Amino acid sequence: MESIRNFRPLGGQTTVDGRRVRTGLVYRSAHLAEASDADLGALIDLGICTVFDFRNQGDLAAEGPNRLPVGVEQVSLPMADSANPSGLRENFAAFSAEELEERFGNGKAFQWMKEASARSVSDPVRSSQFGEFVRGVLAPGAVPLLFNCSAGKDRTGWAASLLLLAVGVPEQQVVDHYLETNQHVAPGRYGELMMPLAIVHEDYFAEQMRVLVDTWGSFDQYWNDALGLDDGHRVALRDLLLD
Numbered sequence: 001m002e003s004i005r006n007f008r009p010l011g012g013q014t015t016v017d018g019r020r021v022r023t024g025l026v027y028r029s030a031h032l033a034e035a036s037d038a039d040l041g042a043l044i045d046l047g048i049c050t051v052f053d054f055r056n057q058g059d060l061a062a063e064g065p066n067r068l069p070v071g072v073e074q075v076s077l078p079m080a081d082s083a084n085p086s087g088l089r090e091n092f093a094a095f096s097a098e099e100l101e102e103r104f105g106n107g108k109a110f111q112w113m114k115e116a117s118a119r120s121v122s123d124p125v126r127s128s129q130f131g132e133f134v135r136g137v138l139a140p141g142a143v144p145l146l147f148n149c150s151a152g153k154d155r156t157g158w159a160a161s162l163l164l165l166a167v168g169v170p171e172q173q174v175v176d177h178y179l180e181t182n183q184h185v186a187p188g189r190y191g192e193l194m195m196p197l198a199i200v201h202e203d204y205f206a207e208q209m210r211v212l213v214d215t216w217g218s219f220d221q222y223w224n225d226a227l228g229l230d231d232g233h234r235v236a237l238r239d240l241l242l243d
Contacts, residue, residue: 001039005030006152006184010160010241013177015168019242025143026241028160030152031055033064040069043146048072052133052147054079054155063150075136077129079155100193109196110203117204118211120158124226131227133159134166138236153181153200158208162227165219167238175205 001007007030011023027046031053032039053066056078068074095103104112120126136142149155157178164174181200216222223229 001029001042002036003034004032004039006156006181008180008184010163010177013164013169013173015242016170017168019168019238021164021167021169021241022243025145026137026163027144027146028152028156029146029148030156031059031063031148031150032066032068035067040067043072044069047144048146050075050136050139050142050145052077052136052145052159054129054147054149054159056080059150066148077133077136079126079129079149080123104193104197109194110201113196113201113204114207116154117158118207120154121208121211121222121226122215127222127226128228130159130162131229134163134227134229134233134237137163138233138240143240151198152184157181157200161205161208163237163241166223166234167241171209175202178202178205 006028008028009023010026010028011021013021015021024046027048032051035043048069049072051066051068051072051074053074053076055063066074133147137145147156147159161174161178164177165171178200179202185198212219212222216225223234
């Protein structure tokens with residue numbers, strides 16, 4: 001893609017029972033507000049029918065709405081940005097170098113992101129929205145589909161992880177897919193101090209899984225109790241996404 005950052009498919013992973021995640025059905029990315037005409041043409045060629053946008057009003061005000069081909073259905077599921085629960089986006093420019101060091105130095109940025117990642121799992125409103133997302137994926141005619149947030153790494157990252165976990169992809173393959181985001185971070189765009197906020201890290205995913213297990217005991221219980229989904233949804237998702 002010319003102007004859509006962190007655009008990539010889910011697909012090719014293998015499940016614990018030997019099946020494979022289909023390619024060409026589910027894609028993920030950062031926001032599409034700056035999509036070029038060529039990008040729109042690529043989305044048409046991929047047959048994208050539905051776009052799930054996890055951005056909230058603050059994101060939309062800063063970035064603009066997604067630019068989509070005519071006829072594509074957009075579903076808005078506005079989630080608080082885990083890494084920006086209290087307006088961090090607006091505060092960056094106002095901070096002096098000393099204030100940034102005080103707030104994010106000495107490992108604080110890394111710890112911030114671990115805690116932010118955990119909120120993707122622990123927040124009950126977010127969980128309800130992710131459950132709604134899964135139902136949307138399963139809606140007739142929804143695929144091929146794309147889901148996005150601002151950078152395509154935190155809200156979008158957990159959405160991708162839960163889909164892969166739900167169909168039986170082993171955690172290491174889920175982590176490998178999650179970490180591919182780091183291949184799309186522009187070198188030199190972020191200083192060392194702020195880099196933990198710009199990338200993903202296996203410890204962020206590990207913190208999500210720790211909170212999940214500590215709170216619900218297993219992914220199965222998280223699926224049922226937090227997301228409000230049942231075994232029928234899981235069977236349908238496997239039928240949809242697996243060869």
